[in-house]
Amino acid sequence: MTIDRIAVLGAGAWGTALALEAHRAGRKVTLWTRRPEQADEIRRSRENAVYLPGIALPDDLAVTSDPAEAIDSADVLLLVVPAQHMRAALSSFEIPPGLPLVSAAKGIENTTDKTMSEVLAEMLPDNPAAVLSGPSFAGEAAAGKPTAVTLAAPDERLALALIEAFGTRTFRPYGSTDLVGAEVGGAVKNVLAIAAGIVAGMELGENARAALITRGLAEATRFAVALGGRAETLMGLSGIGDLVLTCSSTTSRNFSLGARLGKGEALEAILGRSPSVVEGVFTAASLHRRARTLEVEMPIAEGVDAVLNRGIDPGTVVKELLSRPVGWEFADAGPSAS
Numbered sequence: 491m492t493i494d495r496i497a498v499l500g501a502g503a504w505g506t507a508l509a510l511e512a513h514r515a516g517r518k519v520t521l522w523t524r525r526p527e528q529a530d531e532i533r534r535s536r537e538n539a540v541y542l543p544g545i546a547l548p549d550d551l552a553v554t555s556d557p558a559e560a561i562d563s564a565d566v567l568l569l570v571v572p573a574q575h576m577r578a579a580l581s582s583f584e585i586p587p588g589l590p591l592v593s594a595a596k597g598i599e600n601t602t603d604k605t606m607s608e609v610l611a612e613m614l615p616d617n618p619a620a621v622l623s624g625p626s627f628a629g630e631a632a633a634g635k636p637t638a639v640t641l642a643a644p645d646e647r648l649a650l651a652l653i654e655a656f657g658t659r660t661f662r663p664y665g666s667t668d669l670v671g672a673e674v675g676g677a678v679k680n681v682l683a684i685a686a687g688i689v690a691g692m693e694l695g696e697n698a699r700a701a702l703i704t705r706g707l708a709e710a711t712r713f714a715v716a717l718g719g720r721a722e723t724l725m726g727l728s729g730i731g732d733l734v735l736t737c738s739s740t741t742s743r744n745f746s747l748g749a750r751l752g753k754g755e756a757l758e759a760i761l762g763r764s765p766s767v768v769e770g771v772f773t774a775a776s777l778h779r780r781a782r783t784l785e786v787e788m789p790i791a792e793g794v795d796a797v798l799n800r801g802i803d804p805g806t807v808v809k810e811l812l813s814r815p816v817g818w819e820f821a822d823a824g825p826s827a828s
């Protein structure tokens with residue numbers, strides 16, 4: 491399987507950065523945006539000034555607002571629309587059966603509590619799916635700084651073809667067949683990054699942040715395994731890698747939002763009019779609901795949902811988390827373990 495032509499659907503920061511990475515890897519790339527005026531502006535200035543300012547886009551990177559122009563000539567579609575809009579975007583496209591789809595969105599759909607691969611399987615069951623996820627701030631990747639991600643597809647040949655299609659010296663996709671584990675890592679870390687931001691905003695200290703990352707990883711792993719993913723995937727780039735990145739940096743929109751919540755600002759005021767997406771805000775409720783259905787214990791995710799959606803103040807949630815009984819660190823590490 492050879493992939494030469496890539497359509498990137500979604501011209502936010504990450505879609506634009508991934509289009510650039512694919513172009514650097516020698517692929518023929520078309521970037522699709524839903525707004526004709528944005529397509530015109532990017533074509534004219536060779537820059538996505540709103541979402542990825544200061545990064546020059548090559549002249550032969552095509553930009554269009556016509557889905558057919560992007561899709562009809564592509565060997566693969568890279569889906570970089572925010573999770574809450576993925577279903578609507580997909581239903582507005584005509585996608586031929588068999589064309590591989592790679593989701594790079596990190597979220598769970600709020601109206602159905604489904605992961606992106608579940609949405610794809612429901613809407614386009616005859617298209618093979620893959621996930622691109624991992625520690626990757628768009629600005630750094632676009633600037634050519636070294637970045638490594640997980641590229642996961644149940645079909646090993648598709649994963650290998652995608653690695654070949656995207657890989658460069660500075661953009662390094664590592665293959666996996668565990669699509670579920672990879673997408674869960676990306677979706678859950680956004681909720682945990684809000685929690686880490688709250689910890690920072692409340693000045694609870696570095697010890698607390700490290701504890702949160704570690705216990706958050708345990709939550710994410712339980713959730714991934716309950717959905718059929720592999721625990722080891724959460725130890726990789728799309729798991730601990732992305733979790734550490736976004737729980738430690740104000741470049742993360744999720745972490746920054748959490749930090750402002752932790753300092754006492756109201757959610758509506760923080761979200762304001764920014765056009766950028768903060769996926770964890772929408773995923774938190776779905777994650778908590780889905781975890782409850784699966785009977786997976788996720789106290790940190792539940793706490794973030796309580797702050798975002800039930801008006802509970804961060805101080806109360808922290809007190810509740812700290813009041814949980816302490817016990818064995820791992821379920822199989824108690825005195826009866828062999």
Ligand SMILES: NC(=O)C1=CN([C@@H]2O[C@H](COP(=O)(O)OP(=O)(O)OC[C@H]3O[C@@H](n4cnc5c(N)ncnc54)[C@H](OP(=O)(O)O)[C@@H]3O)[C@@H](O)[C@H]2O)C=CC1
Nearest residue numbers: 501502503504505541572575595596626627628766767769
């Ligand atoms: N930024 C990053 O560093 C990374 C982001 N991601 C993930 O990539 C996905 C896209 O995020 P990102 O590129 O950062 O987005 P941005 O925050 O940079 O931009 C928001 C994007 O969402 C689009 N959008 C807003 N409303 C709608 C709608 N109703 N229907 C369709 N599209 C809409 C905007 O289009 P318009 O301008 O037309 O409103 C714009 O393209 C997210 O799931 C994110 O978690 C993953 C890794 C890194």
Ligand SMILES: O=C(CO)COP(=O)(O)O
Nearest residue numbers: 624625626627742743744
């Ligand atoms: O997913 C990301 C980095 O891997 C980007 O994180 P934020 O959406 O929190 O900015």
